[in-house]
């Protein structure tokens with residue numbers, strides 16, 4: 320169970336979620352029993368190396384795991400107490416884009432190249448808000464203005480290829496927020512953009528999140544972004560959550576050796592010069608051949624026999640959860 | 652307005668293309684083609700007679716002069732008179748071309764239309780038994796040769812052993828009812844033959860498009876699968892679909908009408924061409940080959956214009 324500062328009810332509540340993919344090489348368990356909550360209006364980071372299951376987690380929440388080959392095989396996802404796993408498609412469609420929205424990583428390909436921005440945005444509005452024609456277009460222009468697109472009344476008639484990557488991602492954000500969702504899933508929203516644009520787009524997301532009170536799950540492998548914009552973060556490793564914690568203690572005092580490794584590898588201004596940025600030795604285990612014990616044990620400097628034999632359970636302490644036998648390297 | 656400009660520019664760039672294509676076909680057909688000199692002469696001709704006839708036929712002129720002459724014929728649509736019937740080539744074409752068009756068009760349009768529809772159905776039910784049945788039948792349809800289909804359909808629809816509903820051969824068309832009467836069996840045959848290929852191709856195109864990121868985006872924004880198919884996917888798939896349709900036109904017109912017209916005894920361009928090849932009727936061949944080249948270039952141009960209409964990314968430059 321997750322722990323929260325307040326007694327407010329969570330907006331999204333994920334419990335023991337398991338997602339499996341049927342691949343040619345065998346059954347891959349991409350998500351292995353993760354649990355977390357997202358509170359209304361909060362920004363939660365979801366970090367971890369590529370392939371650890373961040374995108375699969377966000378797709379699972381939207382009910383968009385490509386099937387076949389994928390499937391949610393266990394667990395529950397509740398939005399405001401309503402179970403989403405097993406929800407009929409027709410019901411799920413009403414939620415997608417209206418209660419939960421998603422922004423994708425690749426603004427180049429995520430928009431339809433042969434329809435104008437106006438057409439794509441008004442489609443969403445007429446689908447969920449039942450507004451059409453001029454009214455829908457005006458609302459779309461308003462949204463574009465809100466995300467900082469200059470002369471939105473002209474840009475709205477353009478096609479995606481006429482916009483820069485940053486502008487396209489702004490369009491995605493505008494589209495995602497146009498129906499006032501309660502939850503925004505942002506899957507590496509700035510990874511594909513130029514560094515200078517990244518900051519602007521992130522700023523925009525944070526600003527709107529404050530203004531509109533939308534809860535955001537920010538998927539990223541950029542810990543700098545998490546530090547700046549999130550109140551809380553989950554650290555994922557090989558399909559599991561290894562640590563979840565409020566942001567300040569996570570950065571100051573990471574509990575899981577993997578989190579500690581991630582923190583150490585952030586480039587920053589240091590008092591003493593170091594020759595090379597520390598990296599975590601080794602590679603992520605193959606999901607088809609997972610170790611018996613802790614999945615990080617292979618790469619962990621603190622691991623002992625027990626770590627290799629037994630899977631660590633979540634331990635809760637001071638609003639933080641960590642799945643490790645030796646949190647912060649302490650001997651058990 | 653922009654599209655009009657684009658069209659004009661495409662037409663201008665089409666001119667060198669027409670020159671190139673006609674040059675190649677002229678070289679192959681007229682320059683290396685049959686020499687009619689001895690057909691027109693009696694036995695043991697004298698050298699003067701030979702020179703005389705070669706002069707009449709224009710064989711003594713230089714290649715450039717003869718090619719220019721050919722271009723002039725093409726531009727004015729004046730190809731002289733048929734060697735075998737003596738009828739004016741242009742009036743033969745005016746008489747037979749509408750027949751060929753009327754014969755081929757329904758099968759061509761329906762074959763592609765049904766292909767796209769079946770492909771959409773198969774793609775929508777991808778992996779499902781509906782998809783498997785459609786694709787299985789398509790493969791079966793693909794593996795039967797056109798000739799066998801024609802003969803089988805004639806037996807089934809037009810013979811006394813079969814349904815005996817339509818005429819086996821001929822083209823006695825004076826009314827719409829006549830037209831339906833004569834066009835049905837050839838149309839069914841060409842649909843049958845093209846449908847398998849079309850369906851397979853279009854399904855592959857549509858399935859590929861369904862895997863694109865923007866389709867996932869539309870899904871994530873609550874689009875219904877039908878809307879995904881008809882809005883997100885179909886317009887994006889149109890480029891390869893148009894390309895296939897346009898590029899198959901020359902082939903369908905030539906081979907399709909040749910086979911259909913000879914097996915159904917229909918007096919179209921295909922039949923005329925076939926007879927002209929057998930008798931070495933050069934004026935007709937020159938006209939048909941030249942017009943085919945022009946048709947090919949025009950299809951390319953129309954193809955480019957349609958791209959522009961469908962895809963905003965294709966620039967005006």
Ligand SMILES: Nc1ncnc2c1ncn2[C@@H]1O[C@H](COP(=O)(O)OP(=O)(O)O)[C@@H](O)[C@H]1O
Nearest residue numbers: 340347349369370371372373374375376385388
């Ligand atoms: N469509 C798929 N088919 C098979 N396996 C998949 C598919 N999508 C994801 N996976 C598996 O899930 C794992 C996690 O993927 P993903 O969530 O995309 O990682 P990331 O954390 O980089 O977003 C991958 O390593 C892969 O094994």
Ligand SMILES: [Mg+2]
Nearest residue numbers: 373374375506
């Ligand atoms: Mg990802």
